[in-house]
Amino acid sequence: xxxxxxxxxxxxxxxxxxxxxxxxxxxxxxxxxxxxxxxxxxxxxxxxxxxxxxxxxxxxxxxxxxxxxxxxxxxxxxxxxxxxxxxxxxxxxxxxxxxxxxxxxxxxxxxxxxxxxxxxxxxxxxxxxxxxxxxxxxxxxxxxxxxxxxxxxxxxxxxxxxxxxxxxxxxxxxxxxxxxxxxxxxxxxxxxxxxxxxxxxxxxxxxxxxxxxxxxxxxxxxxxxxxxxxxxxxxxxxxxxxxxxxxxxxxxxxxxxxxxxxxxxxxxxxxxxxxxxxxxxxxxxxxxxxxxxxxxxxxxxxxxxxxxxxxxxxxxxxxxxxxxxxxxxxxxxxxxxxxxxxxxxxxxxxxxxxxxxxxxxxxxxxxxxxxxxxxxxxxxxxxxxxxxxxxxxxxxxxxxxxxxxxxxxxxxxxxxxxxxxxxxxxxxxxxxxxxxxxxxxxxxxxxxxxxxxxxxxxxxxxxxxxxxxxxxxxxxxxxxxxxxxxxxxxxxxxxxxxxxxxxxxxxxx
Numbered sequence: 092x093x094x095x096x097x098x099x100x101x102x103x104x105x106x107x108x109x110x111x112x113x114x115x116x117x118x119x120x121x122x123x124x125x126x127x128x129x130x131x132x133x134x135x136x137x138x139x140x141x142x143x144x145x146x147x148x149x150x151x152x153x154x155x156x157x158x159x160x161x162x163x164x165x166x167x168x169x170x171x172x173x174x175x176x177x178x179x180x181x182x183x184x185x186x187x188x189x190x191x192x193x194x195x196x197x198x199x200x201x202x203x204x205x206x207x208x209x210x211x212x213x214x215x216x217x218x219x220x221x222x223x224x225x226x227x228x229x230x231x232x233x234x235x236x237x238x239x240x241x242x243x244x245x246x247x248x249x250x251x252x253x254x255x256x257x258x259x260x261x262x263x264x265x266x267x268x269x270x271x272x273x274x275x276x277x278x279x280x281x282x283x284x285x286x287x288x289x290x291x292x293x294x295x296x297x298x299x300x301x302x303x304x305x306x307x308x309x310x311x312x313x314x315x316x317x318x319x320x321x322x323x324x325x326x327x328x329x330x331x332x333x334x335x336x337x338x339x340x341x342x343x344x345x346x347x348x349x350x351x352x353x354x355x356x357x358x359x360x361x362x363x364x365x366x367x368x369x370x371x372x373x374x375x376x377x378x379x380x381x382x383x384x385x386x387x388x389x390x391x392x393x394x395x396x397x398x399x400x401x402x403x404x405x406x407x408x409x410x411x412x413x414x415x416x417x418x419x420x421x422x423x424x425x426x427x428x429x430x431x432x433x434x435x436x437x438x439x440x441x442x443x444x445x446x447x448x449x450x451x452x453x454x455x456x457x458x459x460x461x462x463x464x465x466x467x468x469x470x471x472x473x474x475x476x477x478x479x480x481x482x483x484x485x486x487x488x489x490x491x492x493x494x495x496x497x498x499x500x501x502x503x504x505x506x507x508x509x510x511x512x513x514x515x516x517x518x519x520x521x522x523x524x525x526x527x528x529x530x531x532x533x534x535x536x537x538x539x540x541x542x543x544x545x546x547x548x549x550x551x552x553x554x555x556x557x558x559x560x561x562x563x564x565x566x567x568x569x570x571x572x573x574x575x576x577x578x579x580x581x582x583x584x585x586x587x588x589x590x591x592x593x594x595x596x597x598x599x600x
Contacts, residue, residue, distance in 0.1 A: 186220055193223070229291050232263060256576045257306040264572035267307045270300055272565045275550040276558075278530050308546045310575050315369075315549045317584045318556060322355050322369045326390030327362075327513050329354040329521035330400065332376060333528050335544055348544045349373050350528055350551075351380055356520035356559075360456045360513055365590035366559040368524040370552045372544035378402050385409070391511065393518045396497065413504035415441060416517035421494035431491050433481050437498075440474045448516050456512030468509050475502055524555055557589040567592055 100106060204211050239248045256264055273279040279287075281300040288295045322328070330353050336345040354368045373380045378399030385392070389408040394400045395417045403409040419441045426434035444467055451462040482495045498505065508514040528551065554564045571587050585591060 186222060192220075227269075227291075229288070229293050254576050254578075256310060256572055257303055260303065260306065262303050264576060265569050267303055267572055268565050268569035270303055271307055271550055271568055272554065274304065275547070276527075276554045276564050278527075304546060304550075305542075307572065308549050310572060311553060312549055313581065314571065314575075314584055314587055315552055318367065318552055318588060319369050319371075321585070321588065322353060322367050323385065323388050325355050325364055325388075327355070327357065327393075328385075328388065328390070329356065329393040329515075329518050330381060330385075331395055331518060331521045331525060332380075332397070333525045335372070335528070335547065337374070337541060337544055346374075348541065349376050349380070350525075350544070350548055351384060352521050352524050352528075353384065354521040354524045357513075359452055359515055360459060361453060362513070366520075366556075368521075368552060368555045368559060370524075370528070370548035370555075372541070372548040374541060374544075391507070391514055393515060393521070395518055396501070410507065411504050412507045412514045413501040414516075414518040415444065415505060416519060416522075418498045418501070418505060421497050425491050425494050428490065433485065433491060434494070437474075437478070437494075440470065440477070444470055444474075445516065458512070460510075460512035463509050463512070471506055471509060475499070527551065527555060553589075560589045560593060562589040562593050 100109070199211075202211055203209070234253065236250050236252065240246070241248075256262065256267055262270075270281075270284060273284055274281060281304070282297045284300055285295055285297045330351070332349045332351045335348045335350050337348040349372070351371045351373060352368060353371075354366075355364055356366045357364050358366060371380075371384055376399070379402075381400060382402055385403060388403075391410050391412050392400065392403065393412045393414065395414050400411060404411060419438065422434045422437040422441070425431050426438060447462065447466045447470070451459045454462070478495050478499055482492060482499070485492050485495070508516055528547075553568070557564045557567050567589060570592070574587065579587065586595065
């Protein structure tokens with residue numbers, strides 16, 4: 092409902108009815124907005140309060156989206172007073188400067204005053220901006236190579252045909268990058284992409300797109316190898332694995348493969364190495380998988396409770412740091428199931444350790460180490476004594492006893508952060524790297540083969556590392572594929588790694 096204050100009706104009865112309608116709409120709108128905002132606050136408490144693990148973050152996001160949409164619909168229906176004297180600029184962030192601008196001029200169309208007929212003159216302009224969307228467009232790139240013949244000897248001259256990323260294929264590097272980003276970054280399966288292209292008037296079968304993905308992966312495998320070498324050359328890594336369903340045609344069902352994930356994140360202590368994530372596919376979860384992956388790694392490995400990582404310590408050059416988040420989860424499960432006061436107290440003590448760590452985050456290793464030794468060590472020492480005392484009093488077969496034994500059995504690894512300012516309390520960096528795989532798993536349903544699992548690992552490594560370094564995946568992949576097709580030297584592959592690529596582009600700009 093929009094009201095023009097310059098053209099209000101003169102009939103008193105009509106004005107009274109108009110005011111009553113406005114009051115009714117406003118009252119209903121405010122009540123509805125209040126109800127929805129109360130729901131939002133409840134969801135936020137469930138996400139960020141003491142019961143944070145009761146609601147899946149993705150479920151929370153979906154709930155908030157619909158509630159915000161409800162509020163938007165109600166606010167759009169409220170009465171809007173049109174008053175030229177009031178500047179109603181919305182309070183939002185300005186639109187980015189790098190976006191192209193198209194100017195639309197809305198002029199009065201007459202230089203004579205509508206009131207008195209006098210000549211008007213410019214006193215400025217009101218400028219507002221709206222965000223527009225230009226739909227994606229498929230186009231055909233025609234490559235024309237003129238032929239020239241010599242009249243004297245009959246020799247024919249013609250420029251050589253350009254290299255194509257897919258031999259005999261139609262896709263340009265830009266289209267290949269789009270298909271890869273849509274599948275592995277935005278989690279849109281190929282059959283859905285085929286439907287999208289069909290709406291644009293181009294029939295691209297799913298099998299055609301799959302062939303393109305395989306061909307593009309062939310170009311990118313060398314860069315994936317370079318990324319692996321760079322990450323495994325670090326001395327502090329996070330490791331974990333996640334299941335990936337793989338089609339098993341012989342049995343008419345899926346089998347369970349694994350994506351092993353290794354993350355490097357030194358931002359907690361201001362380290363020089365850029366963040367990165369490497370994914371490697373394996374058909375099982377045997378301990379020899381991480382042993383083979385990390386055969387050249389030396390340093391601290393942040394891990395969860397998987398016993399297979401213990402084999403790495405036999406070499407003497409790998410030290411394991413255990414995860415406080417996994418330890419906390421054990422007590423949280425007990426508290427949720429039984430309401431145990433001991434589990435509640437364990438959660439409180441772990442929370443105190445995290446509160447200290449939050450204040451030291453981003454500081455130098457030396458600063459973090461001094462902070463931990465003075466404030467965290469007494470808490471950790473006291474908690475160990477307390478857990479040992481509680482273990483002697485609780486039933487040996489209880490889930491609470493299992494949680495306590497889980498913590499005490501890894502206490503040396505859990506306490507390692509007290510002697511090294513580079514070590515983090517948990518494996519959250521690698522847990523975050525696993526989330527995109529979980530989203531893809533929901534959308535793709537399964538990998539079609541072990542080769543599909545390998546491709547998933549290759550492309551996911553590159554895209555997630557680009558995102559970790561603030562690099563837009565599509566622009567980077569498009570440029571990388573173009574360069575490789577044009578003959579980028581193999582001995583200069585490190586220039587194409589996301590952090591080096593971004594630095595070179597900033598210099599070029």
